[in-house]
Amino acid sequence: MKITVLGCGALGQLWLSALHRQGHEVQGWLRSAQPSMTVHITAPDGERHRHSFPANDPQWLANSELLLVTLKAAQISSAVLQIQPLLPPHCTIVLMHNGMGVIDELPPLPQTVLRAITTHSAWRHQGRVIHVAHGVTHLGPVACDENPLSPLADLLHEALPEVAWHNDILPACWNKLAINCVINPLSIKYDCPNGELLQYSGEITTLCEEIAAVMNREGLHADARQLQQSVTHVMQNSAANYSSMLQDIRTGRRTEIDYITGYLLRKAVGYGIPVPANRELYQRVKTKESADGHPKISASLSGAWQ
Numbered sequence: 001m002k003i004t005v006l007g008c009g010a011l012g013q014l015w016l017s018a019l020h021r022q023g024h025e026v027q028g029w030l031r032s033a034q035p036s037m038t039v040h041i042t043a044p045d046g047e048r049h050r051h052s053f054p055a056n057d058p059q060w061l062a063n064s065e066l067l068l069v070t071l072k073a074a075q076i077s078s079a080v081l082q083i084q085p086l087l088p089p090h091c092t093i094v095l096m097h098n099g100m101g102v103i104d105e106l107p108p109l110p111q112t113v114l115r116a117i118t119t120h121s122a123w124r125h126q127g128r129v130i131h132v133a134h135g136v137t138h139l140g141p142v143a144c145d146e147n148p149l150s151p152l153a154d155l156l157h158e159a160l161p162e163v164a165w166h167n168d169i170l171p172a173c174w175n176k177l178a179i180n181c182v183i184n185p186l187s188i189k190y191d192c193p194n195g196e197l198l199q200y201s202g203e204i205t206t207l208c209e210e211i212a213a214v215m216n217r218e219g220l221h222a223d224a225r226q227l228q229q230s231v232t233h234v235m236q237n238s239a240a241n242y243s244s245m246l247q248d249i250r251t252g253r254r255t256e257i258d259y260i261t262g263y264l265l266r267k268a269v270g271y272g273i274p275v276p277a278n279r280e281l282y283q284r285v286k287t288k289e290s291a292d293g294h295p296k297i298s299a300s301l302s303g304a305w306q
């Protein structure tokens with residue numbers, strides 16, 4: 001398959017390399033104007049892969065059957081809208097990111113748009129991508145009436161397993177959102193790796209109760225105790241890791257809080273559900289972002305839950 005990967009950071013390079021090794025024709029789409037890029041991956045078992053890829057070829061884009069978008073949530077809508085007119089109508093666009101709400105920023109497009117979330121873990125270090133741990137990628141449409149594209153899940157699964165197809169991806173997105181709503185901002189509040197958050201179980205219970213209340217109004221049948229179990233499980237499995245949000249704060253980058261807790265707060269306001277513990281964490285992260293010189297919350301979000 002002819003594929004363009006938009007956003008060639010940690011996750012994007014992982015997919016570029018994996019899809020190439022599976023025999024697909026893959027190019028990267030970069031912010032900087034350059035005709036090629038080199039990817040170095042260190043796999044979880046220590047095996048190393050190095051390969052050069054074409055980049056930014058508009059003709060390649062015009063023939064792409066898949067646009068895999070692996071940008072940070074706030075970067076997606078403007079970047080996709082910039083190149084979308086060059087895509088053929090039969091190209092499938094897959095948005096693979098943490099958080100929710102990006103899809104609402106996009107107008108209806110002629111291309112099919114799918115959502116993906118992943119629990120793979122990768123980070124960039126000295127020009128390399130370290131694939132820290134394998135995970136599961138969940139893929140599917142945000143509205144159940146799309147034509148099933150489960151063969152795409154099979155294709156992605158062959159490149160970088162596990163990939164699971166969902167006829168409705170929203171429950172999987174909400175479960176991941178819930179985990180990120182708890183771990184990411186708490187890791188900033190306590191400035192610690194994920195495992196150290198296990199000691200704040202009372203606070204985690206309150207956060208999960210608020211999140212479950214919003215999820216239930218979304219029709220997801222969430223149970224606060226089960227959510228807390230999932231959160232605890234992720235904290236234990238990633239005990240030594242620093243959350244992506246804490247890494248963003250430490251490296252002076254904009255966080256994804258507006259698409260994680262921010263999304264939850266917007267939904268909570270819409271349903272009239274009080275979520276004070278989550279709001280307190282949201283404001284804490286925004287204050288930290290502003291203190292570090294990051295852009296304040298975007299106009300479309302401002303004041304909605306204050």
Ligand SMILES: NC(=O)C1=CN([C@@H]2O[C@H](COP(=O)(O)OP(=O)(O)OC[C@H]3O[C@@H](n4cnc5c(N)ncnc54)[C@H](OP(=O)(O)O)[C@@H]3O)[C@@H](O)[C@H]2O)C=CC1
Nearest residue numbers: 007008009010011030031070071072073079097098121122
């Ligand atoms: N890494 C991981 O293990 C996981 C990541 N995720 C999610 O996946 C998404 C991507 O994460 P990750 O790969 O870590 O993020 P990165 O920041 O490593 O990658 C994003 C890449 O996109 C580039 N970029 C930014 N704007 C543009 C643009 N307009 N056009 C082209 N390229 C652009 C960035 O360039 P530059 O470096 O110059 O800014 C960067 O290389 C996030 O939502 C994250 O939360 C989810 C699970 C695991």
Ligand SMILES: CC(C)(CO)C(=O)C(=O)O
Nearest residue numbers: 183184238242243244245
């Ligand atoms: C699940 C978690 C919290 C793992 O660190 C994550 O997805 C992140 O850091 O963004």
